[in-house]
Amino acid sequence: MNIDMLVFGEDWGEHPSSTQHLITQLLPEQQILWINSLGLRRPRLNSADLRRAWQKISKMIGQAGQHQVTADSSATANSLPERLQIVNPRAISWPGNPLARSLSRQLLTRQLLPLLGESGQSGRKSPLLWTSLPSAVDVVGKLNERACVYYCCDDFAALDGVDHGPVSKMEQELASKSQLIITASSKLAAKFPDHKTWLLPHGVDTSLFSTPAPRADDLPTDGPVAGFYGSLAGWFDQQLFAVLAKLLPHWTFVLIGPAKTDITTLLAQPNIRWLGSKPHHELPRYSQHWDVSLLPFLQNPQIKACNPLKLREYLAAGSPIVSTDFPALDGYRDLVKVSDCAAGFAEELEVIYRSRQDRNALRMIRRQRVEKESWQQRGQELKSLLDAL
Template sequence: MSTDDANGRSPIVWVAGVGWDDIPGTDRRMAEALAALCPVIWIDSPQKLTWSGLRSRRTHASEQVGENLQRVRVPAPPGFSRWPIRLLTAVIHRRVIARSLPRGTVPRAIVVADPVMRFPDGVPGPRLLYVTDDWLAGASAGLMRYAESWIRGVLSSNAQEADAVAAITTPILDQVHTLGVRTGTPVAIVPNGAPKVERVARTRRAIAGLVGQLNERLDLPTLEAVVDSGVPLRLIGPRFDRQAEFSDRLDALIARDDVEWTGSLGSQALAAQLAEIGVGLTPYAESDFNRASFPLKTLEYLAAGVAVVSTDLAASRWLDTEHVTVTTSAAEFADAVRSRASAVGFEGEAIELSRIELAERHGWPQRAVEFLALADRAAVFAGLRGDGRA
């Protein structure tokens, strides 16, 4: 198998909470960063297929998607997330994982980053639980496609079976602790990382930019306050809003003369936008799910040399930098944006470079090193327990 390289390094088995073809987020970015250090076998979240589709794709279940990175599809029957069909889904999932490994191979770690998939029985190797969002709060708020009771049961079982636990923020790690992590289990905060942003000629303007999906997680009153303060607003990303009241209000915001919506952009066009905006916005609505999140956009702004104004998020406070202004109200947010925008044209090259250097210290390559260190601690812990999994 292509994931067994010449040095015989054991692969990381990554049980993803999304499909490889979904919008790239924490799962995929971490897997790609890890693949620069060791082989990775990415296990897709189960995807619904008809039985005829299952037969036709059986011979195409695995593909190479990058150097040292193999993607494995997991077919699932119709109704795969419903009781009792999800028991069959779990059996299929477990068998796919087992067959993805060469005979006799013990993974460096089995990473579960899926809210509803258990660690696979019968597959050896240290077990690392990676919690990438407050899944329970997301289910309670209707943001997840699974019932909160199901997620809680799976998360509790995985927490108790894990040889190590990682989470992207402290609130999430604290929550997992309450679900039964065993005494002595290695735990760590492994936050999201900063991407590489293509450097293009900068043409900074005193405008605010919001990069990412436009949906109900955003705080529209905060964005409205920014525009009311006299700062032009540019929205950069696709719409995924579903609630009628939110959609009507977003329509009204986009229709304003001093608001521009670009829609979804490719990497080069996005880099050009990041080279033009004067301040990047991370305006999340008040909710348990949002407070525990680590928005990728914050680090993306910094990687482009852009100052950030954020609502009150644990991740923004964790960064603890003058380049990210954390606010607690819409008025305070708008004031901070106006202040940052007014500085455009007066900041020197050194200030932008300091933001880029900060992002590089928090880049995905560094996160992958931290993650592998935790995986190796998981192997030690599993060995001390002597259960034969490591």
């Protein structure tokens, strides 16, 4: 089978990233070989890393010898798109170790080259290589690709869970080897050469988030509710959130998403409820029905470079938003209440709740702001960039 594009991204079927959203737009026209995540840090001797290592090893063993690659049980609850194949990579996660990088390059090329089939042979067009991860740099130029695209959505020099020094060096190598660099924010774009760098802001699934959805059964109904969904990680301002809950004891604060750090401080508050992770397609059942959506981020380099998907998703749901300040709010500041302290958040929440008579009109304004920023539109912009290669 002829492969049009190799994509190095996160594990397919996890909470969908911008990479998954964009590549999905290309599937009707292209045969995609998706390579699940390559590590960005050396493993540590803790239960979480050991469990993830075992999951990776199990997937690789289960896939050994297979040339027709299909979804594993964790990939997605639905069947894979027809033109998408998934590979669990054989690689060693140790970004700063030259031997590990060399071995990974050999393992990956031996694994992937046979899967490319007729790509690049007998007059067929060679595949395009797309990576969202600097750790794929070692196979750039080794897979008979016609060009390399680096899609940068994070500041890897500041991102949690990354070996910053080695990964930053790998990113510099990748930038020099790439023919096209696409970034999700202007701050990220400033890191790379102007002549081959393009800004492509995130999109939103306008149909999913704007279409009325029934209220989730586990969403509290006793009094006003404010909510946040996303990873509860180092960039989430737990102190602000906990103080906010104390200031507004008559409100219920809902958290949805995996806990990537210790959240016992949050769970100690009686009016904070953590509902765990939810499938992406169920999120409108929460964001359309709670009273206010929250973006309580810390002020750090990672957040200054980010362009969170949930900002546009909240707007598409029509939800009021209260947020800490960060650059990606530009273009939406007239629709977002901004404060950098818990007292300011509390004041804004109370004002929003008291002004409920204008809710329907404001919901329509928020939705209209992002209706032309769908992933379909972003996919068309991406196709134009790729065609130019």
